[in-house]
Amino acid sequence: MSRTFFAKNPSVLWFLLILALFTLAVTVLSEAYGVAFISTSFVKTLGKTLCLALVALAMDLIWGYAGILSLGHMAFFALGGYMIGMWLMYARTDEIVVAALAQGGLPATAEEIRQGVATQIFGVVGASDFPPIWYFAHSFWAQIALVVLVPGILALVFGWLAFRSRVTGVYLSILTQAMTLALALYLFQNDSGLRGNNGLSGLQNLPGLDAVSQDDVSMWFFWASALALGIGYLLLAWVVSGKFGSVIRAIRDDEQRVRFLGYSVEGYKLFVFTLTAVIAAIAGALYYPQAGIINPAELAPIASIYLAVWVAIGGRGRLYGAVIGAAFVSLLSSWFTGGRAPSIPLGFYTIDWVDWWLVILGLSFVAVTLFAPKGIGGLFDLATGLRSPNRRGAPLGPDDGALMEKEAKE
Amino acid sequence: MTALLEVSGVSVTFDGFRAINNLSFNIEAAELRAIIGPNGAGKTTFMDIVTGKTRPDTGTVTFGERSISLLSLSEAQIARAGVGRKFQRPTVFEDQTVAENLTMALKAQRAPWRVLFWRETQADRDKVAALAAEVGLSDALARKSGELSHGQKQWLEIGMLLAQEPRLLLVDEPAAGMTLAEREHTTALLVEMAKTRAVVVVEHDMEFVRRLNCKVTVLHEGSVLAEGSLDHVTRNPQVIEVYLGRG
Ligand SMILES: Nc1ncnc2c1ncn2[C@@H]1O[C@H](COP(=O)(O)OP(=O)(O)OP(=O)(O)O)[C@@H](O)[C@H]1O
Ligand SMILES: [Mg+2]
Numbered sequence A: 001m002s003r004t005f006f007a008k009n010p011s012v013l014w015f016l017l018i019l020a021l022f023t024l025a026v027t028v029l030s031e032a033y034g035v036a037f038i039s040t041s042f043v044k045t046l047g048k049t050l051c052l053a054l055v056a057l058a059m060d061l062i063w064g065y066a067g068i069l070s071l072g073h074m075a076f077f078a079l080g081g082y083m084i085g086m087w088l089m090y091a092r093t094d095e096i097v098v099a100a101l102a103q104g105g106l107p108a109t110a111e112e113i114r115q116g117v118a119t120q121i122f123g124v125v126g127a128s129d130f131p132p133i134w135y136f137a138h139s140f141w142a143q144i145a146l147v148v149l150v151p152g153i154l155a156l157v158f159g160w161l162a163f164r165s166r167v168t169g170v171y172l173s174i175l176t177q178a179m180t181l182a183l184a185l186y187l188f189q190n191d192s193g194l195r196g197n198n199g200l201s202g203l204q205n206l207p208g209l210d211a212v213s214q215d216d217v218s219m220w221f222f223w224a225s226a227l228a229l230g231i232g233y234l235l236l237a238w239v240v241s242g243k244f245g246s247v248i249r250a251i252r253d254d255e256q257r258v259r260f261l262g263y264s265v266e267g268y269k270l271f272v273f274t275l276t277a278v279i280a281a282i283a284g285a286l287y288y289p290q291a292g293i294i295n296p297a298e299l300a301p302i303a304s305i306y307l308a309v310w311v312a313i314g315g316r317g318r319l320y321g322a323v324i325g326a327a328f329v330s331l332l333s334s335w336f337t338g339g340r341a342p343s344i345p346l347g348f349y350t351i352d353w354v355d356w357w358l359v360i361l362g363l364s365f366v367a368v369t370l371f372a373p374k375g376i377g378g379l380f381d382l383a384t385g386l387r388s389p390n391r392r393g394a395p396l397g398p399d400d401g402a403l404m405e406k407e408a409k410e
Numbered sequence B: 001m002t003a004l005l006e007v008s009g010v011s012v013t014f015d016g017f018r019a020i021n022n023l024s025f026n027i028e029a030a031e032l033r034a035i036i037g038p039n040g041a042g043k044t045t046f047m048d049i050v051t052g053k054t055r056p057d058t059g060t061v062t063f064g065e066r067s068i069s070l071l072s073l074s075e076a077q078i079a080r081a082g083v084g085r086k087f088q089r090p091t092v093f094e095d096q097t098v099a100e101n102l103t104m105a106l107k108a109q110r111a112p113w114r115v116l117f118w119r120e121t122q123a124d125r126d127k128v129a130a131l132a133a134e135v136g137l138s139d140a141l142a143r144k145s146g147e148l149s150h151g152q153k154q155w156l157e158i159g160m161l162l163a164q165e166p167r168l169l170l171v172d173e174p175a176a177g178m179t180l181a182e183r184e185h186t187t188a189l190l191v192e193m194a195k196t197r198a199v200v201v202v203e204h205d206m207e208f209v210r211r212l213n214c215k216v217t218v219l220h221e222g223s224v225l226a227e228g229s230l231d232h233v234t235r236n237p238q239v240i241e242v243y244l245g246r247g
Helices: A003-008 A008-027 A041-066 A073-103 A109-126 A140-164 A169-188 A214-241 A243-260 A263-293 A301-314 A319-337 A355-373 A378-384 B041-050 B076-079 B098-107 B112-116 B122-134 B151-163 B180-193 B206-212 B229-233 B237-244
Strands: B005-014 B017-027 B032-036 B058-065 B085-086 B168-172 B198-204 B217-222 B222-227
Touching: A003 A008, A003 A169, A003 B206, A008 A214, A041 A073, A041 A214, A041 A243, A041 A301, A041 A319, A041 B017, A073 A109, A073 A140, A073 A169, A073 A263, A073 A301, A140 A169, A140 A263, A169 A301, A214 A243, A214 A263, A214 A319, A243 A263, A243 B076, A243 B112, A243 B122, A263 B112, A301 A355, A301 A378, A319 A355, A355 B085, B005 B041, B005 B198, B017 B041, B017 B058, B017 B085, B032 B206, B041 B168, B041 B198, B076 B085, B085 B151, B098 B151, B112 B237, B122 B151, B151 B168, B151 B180, B180 B198, B180 B206, B206 B229, B217 B229, B217 B237, B222 B229, B222 B237
Parallel strands: B032 B198, B032 B217, B085 B168, B168 B198
Antiparallel strands: B005 B017, B005 B058, B217 B222
């Protein structure tokens, strides 16, 4: 990472600086390491927001830069959560079972412990044996590897099938929606091996750290999330800054032309699809221990659509736009839906934000798409005097995902 | 000496309409060839076939000394094998600068991993600068190519083709939308390029073709109607009837 990289991309330094200051501020204000101004539950909200910002970065790479409107990336995010969740739940339950069996006097055999853990975890779905997919659940490192491998391989196989047959545009979006829906429906089944609609719970309790309070644990995850976001931002900024970035933006605007330059468009799409799936999975693996619970509803098609909405509202095709969009909309969303926004009584009708927030979100999405396609990120262009070129309404390329006139910078 | 490109017995049908009909001809390794023919004669479709965009129903297309069949390769593989193409309407990446467009086209590794770790060397910068100079875009290197004039975009695209260093260059109506001075420059450039590689030019403009001063192939209804020098083909009564007679 040379000096010229930062000289050419000053926004990267600014972003890292702001992220560092933010992390420091939260630390100083936290219950665990500071003046206890911010509650632990809010620290968790902020930590989760950083994870959402990371998955939004991935979304921006695939949609904003490569022009592939994937509406399935939250499936990879959730799969990452499931993979880490399996270890967390196994190891935690293992501790409890060992402790309980120790009460009995006789030392428990490994088989007894394993049986006990299985009954504890799967009793809720009427099973008492470990399904094969839990084979590695006892091993932290194996599950960490699976966080990357399972979503990565799924993305590779799905992407290979889809891109090879040159599915693009709306059809690809629908296909990714179908993928996430199918996964969700599968996981909803009790015999899926991942506890059906109960999902995995108690993920906030780290094994072996009973004595440590959630105040501290929440800060650790917050730091880890901030670090992951920082590294993710740096990585993606580097990816899009060079010739690779040029090629994927070219694919976004006119993929046929890119083929005639000798680049295998399918290879690039597959690469970006898989890379972003892995980033999404890592974000999910950090998110769900902070959320404490994961269930198949997390893979609902709508979750991935929200992801696209965040990126659109933040401004696609610029990394900080994705972060701003995700942070802004998800924090606002948790404020409105968390019952903290006061209802407005109109006499004949009471505006209850829990219900109306989605309407507002939908309307702002439409408004942004119609009137401010650069999203919130466009404000930076206003500040620095960058304008859109006048192209009399013509987009910058013939493809579906091509940059629109109003999204472009002069 | 075998030909660089051999097209033989190629036919393409679109919804029952035969756009290319048993087309056969050869291009030598360092040859300038003009293809003329009325609208709809199949000139662009011929280029689509050679570059892998359209698959023919029958026939063979082979390329290079080892006579590899282009019909089993993807567009990107054909481009990497050394076939460059300039489209009828200028197609450059409008959201990117002239320098970025040229850099992307520079002959180099094309695989994602290689491109990801590719870093620009001084030699690359010099090459881009030289190419820009050659096509008269030195002052526009940092400009977004979407801002360029129609003629400049044509130039940029020609520059990108040069950057690819193809062995066979297919050029579809290069002079369209160019001023007289630009046309002359284009002619000179095409003639120069054809010294070291094969160049196939599709053009409607007879003056332009005359200046190219090369062998001419007349296409009509998807097959070769006549071939030879411009004077030779323009004397051919059939050619006069289907093409020139209407002009
Ligand atoms: N993809 C396609 N589907 C259907 N018909 C096509 C397709 N491509 C070309 N054609 C038809 O094939 C014929 C040959 O078209 P082509 O574009 O090759 O002509 P051309 O010689 O390049 O003409 P022009 O001088 O107008 O560029 C035309 O009648 C055209 O309508
Ligand atoms: Mg044509």
